[in-house]
Amino acid sequence: MSTSTIQKTSPERTAEISESLAKIRARVASASSDRPQTLVAVSKYKPSADILVCYQNGQRDFGENYVQELVDKAKELPEDIQWHFIGTLQSNKAKLLASIPNLHTVQTVSSEKAASALNKALSAERTAPLNILIQVNTSGEDAKSGLAPLTSASIFSDSNSSDIQKLAEHVVSNCPRLRLQGLMTIGALDLSLSANEMENNADFEKLKETRDVLQRWLQTEFGSQEGQGKRWGDESIGKLLLSMGMSSDFEAALKAGSDIVRVGTDIFGSRKTKDEMSNQ
Numbered sequence: 001m002s003t004s005t006i007q008k009t010s011p012e013r014t015a016e017i018s019e020s021l022a023k024i025r026a027r028v029a030s031a032s033s034d035r036p037q038t039l040v041a042v043s044k045y046k047p048s049a050d051i052l053v054c055y056q057n058g059q060r061d062f063g064e065n066y067v068q069e070l071v072d073k074a075k076e077l078p079e080d081i082q083w084h085f086i087g088t089l090q091s092n093k094a095k096l097l098a099s100i101p102n103l104h105t106v107q108t109v110s111s112e113k114a115a116s117a118l119n120k121a122l123s124a125e126r127t128a129p130l131n132i133l134i135q136v137n138t139s140g141e142d143a144k145s146g147l148a149p150l151t152s153a154s155i156f157s158d159s160n161s162s163d164i165q166k167l168a169e170h171v172v173s174n175c176p177r178l179r180l181q182g183l184m185t186i187g188a189l190d191l192s193l194s195a196n197e198m199e200n201n202a203d204f205e206k207l208k209e210t211r212d213v214l215q216r217w218l219q220t221e222f223g224s225q226e227g228q229g230k231r232w233g234d235e236s237i238g239k240l241l242l243s244m245g246m247s248s249d250f251e252a253a254l255k256a257g258s259d260i261v262r263v264g265t266d267i268f269g270s271r272k273t274k275d276e277m278s279n280q
Ligand SMILES: *Cc1c(COP(=O)(O)O)cnc(C)c1O
Pocket: 042, 044, 065, 086, 087, 186, 246, 247, 248, 262, 263, 264, 265, 266
């Protein structure tokens, strides 16, 4: 790895990104009281030079949506970056994705096929398991990927396991190179809520309930996970984490109990659309 191939940003751009990042960090800190939280800087479509500015300001967690773009950036950026894959995951891209040594978390797993493909492709040389989050489609929109949320009523009464339970069980039982770290949702912005009410977003509530229910079930099924060989829950706190909240609603998400927020636009500025990118 050599960052010397990366073009430098102008002093103005450097100042602009540094300032936005500092502001977002302050807002994250004040919205999350004293709980630990992770700010993932979402850098899709943004050049490596922009990422390097954040890195030089101490940022280590970055999120990308496209496998090839992530592979290319990971090659030229520092090895202690913790990459989060947050795009739609196709099983046939899992192998390429898993080849990135500093891939830290795949936030968008929603099939056993994808989990198995990641597990199989991961190098035995990796010392830490790859964190995965199960993507939940809390808003029920067709355009969004993810599995249906759980309710307390749905899980213990029903003898048929839900898709989320099946996937969780598959990861914990059959994918030793993965750790089921938590749940992720994109959700919908609820525009009927005022800024003060935004933490009551129904999608946040659904993800929390899903987490609570799944966590209880995992505890019953596999026992609590202490020490080495832990297969689910965050490495340090042993609980399932929640990834919810983006530029428009990350403070509300943190107040609602999110552990991981994914912020792009508010750090790097607006992005070109996918069509504009491919026409370049
Ligand atoms: C692009 C993206 C983000 C960042 O969105 P912003 O509104 O730019 O903060 C967060 N999460 C996912 C899954 C994304 O695709």
